[in-house]
Amino acid sequence: MRKRSGKRSLWLAGLLVLGLGGLALVAPPLTPGTYPGTTESAPVTVITTAPPSPIVSLTPEELAARVVPSIVTITSSGGFTTTAGTGIVLSPDGVVLTNHHVISGGSEITATSMSNGLIYDVEVLGYDSDQDLAVLRLAGASNLPSATVGTAENAKRGDPITAIGNAEGEGVPLPAPGVITNLGVTVNTRNSTDGSRNQLMGLIEVDADIRPGDSGGPLVNAAAELIGVSSAGNAIADRTETSPAPQSYAIPIDIALPVVDQVLSGLSSETVRVGPTPILGVAVKDHRDASPGAEVVAVSFDSPAEKAGLTKGAVITEFGGTPITSSADLNSVMSSRKPGDAIDVKWTDAQGQPAAGSLVLDEGPPR
Numbered sequence: 001m002r003k004r005s006g007k008r009s010l011w012l013a014g015l016l017v018l019g020l021g022g023l024a025l026v027a028p029p030l031t032p033g034t035y036p037g038t039t040e041s042a043p044v045t046v047i048t049t050a051p052p053s054p055i056v057s058l059t060p061e062e063l064a065a066r067v068v069p070s071i072v073t074i075t076s077s078g079g080f081t082t083t084a085g086t087g088i089v090l091s092p093d094g095v096v097l098t099n100h101h102v103i104s105g106g107s108e109i110t111a112t113s114m115s116n117g118l119i120y121d122v123e124v125l126g127y128d129s130d131q132d133l134a135v136l137r138l139a140g141a142s143n144l145p146s147a148t149v150g151t152a153e154n155a156k157r158g159d160p161i162t163a164i165g166n167a168e169g170e171g172v173p174l175p176a177p178g179v180i181t182n183l184g185v186t187v188n189t190r191n192s193t194d195g196s197r198n199q200l201m202g203l204i205e206v207d208a209d210i211r212p213g214d215s216g217g218p219l220v221n222a223a224a225e226l227i228g229v230s231s232a233g234n235a236i237a238d239r240t241e242t243s244p245a246p247q248s249y250a251i252p253i254d255i256a257l258p259v260v261d262q263v264l265s266g267l268s269s270e271t272v273r274v275g276p277t278p279i280l281g282v283a284v285k286d287h288r289d290a291s292p293g294a295e296v297v298a299v300s301f302d303s304p305a306e307k308a309g310l311t312k313g314a315v316i317t318e319f320g321g322t323p324i325t326s327s328a329d330l331n332s333v334m335s336s337r338k339p340g341d342a343i344d345v346k347w348t349d350a351q352g353q354p355a356a357g358s359l360v361l362d363e364g365p366p367r
Contacts, residue, residue: 073085229251294316
């Protein structure tokens with residue numbers, strides 16, 4: 001925990017973005033409750049009530065007063081890139097939900113609480129890059145106000161909503177009111193940092209003007225209940241009468257909570273990474289010639305791959321005893337590994353000659 005050092009101004013121009021330096025849009029069920037405080041060994045669960053109470057609409061001022069203390073602004077730095085975003089506090093001891101693209105590639109991540117103004121170092125507990133979700137913990141946090149968790153199960157078109165987040169990365173939470181315009185939407189996204197593409201499904205579409213920096217922030221209903229995690233929007237800094245209507249998207253909280261529970265339970269899977277991220281130090285693509293595998297297109301300096309003798313043009317055919325026939329195969333076996341693991345690797349070099357070596361995985365930023 002560190003004293004406030006002042007807000008940092010960040011800037012990103014662009015249309016249809018997810019977070020500052022985040023994702024661009026390429027094309028276009030479950031119970032209410034609240035999160036209690038948790039320990040590192042116990043998964044978070046939702047305390048349910050039934051039937052749901054009628055929603056009592058709040059004024060914009062009342063809504064902001066309830067929601068803002070339960071969010072953090074996030075700054076993630078890695079290499080030459082800095083990303084700003086928002087996080088949702090789920091428990092008093094600092095478990096935070098945000099978007100994966102907000103913290104992806106970040107070697108130094110901090111979060112500023114909107115309830116007490118303190119800046120916290122961030123530990124990435126786990127993430128699901130396919131669903132663009134990440135679970136964090138604020139080091140040394142206690143007694144933080146947490147979000148009132150609702151459900152998107154009963155949401156319908158025309159319902160009023162508000163997105164609140166770190167708009168434009170200025171460190172000052174701003175509300176973006178609107179209404180739900182569609183449900184169950186599928187959106188294709190592109191990461192503006194590394195160009196990777198992803199498809200998000202089951203999203204809530206709203207006409208709220210979600211801006212860069214709002215990514216990972218709460219989408220709440222008229223009673224200030226959390227129903228979604230803001231993820232994408234066609235933000236325009238200077239909107240005019242001729243500007244297109246705001247069209248933004250949020251991940252339903254009902255999709256996000258199972259990922260949170262899985263991460264806190266400590267169970268990694270093919271899509272959910274729990275704990276530190278292992279790094280091999282190569283970029284690969286599919287190799288479809290006579291001997292299929294993961295073809296190395298780049299090797300990082302002083303990485304485990306370079307130390308083992310892998311070079312550009314090599315085709316990885318076996319990793320830790322598992323046959324590799326594509327880049328997806330390599331990514332899949334890496335998902336079950338952790339930093340410090342010793343791995344035997346087989347490959348063919350750029351001249352087609354067989355080779356083998358051993359390496360120890362390093363720890364890298366979340367990917």
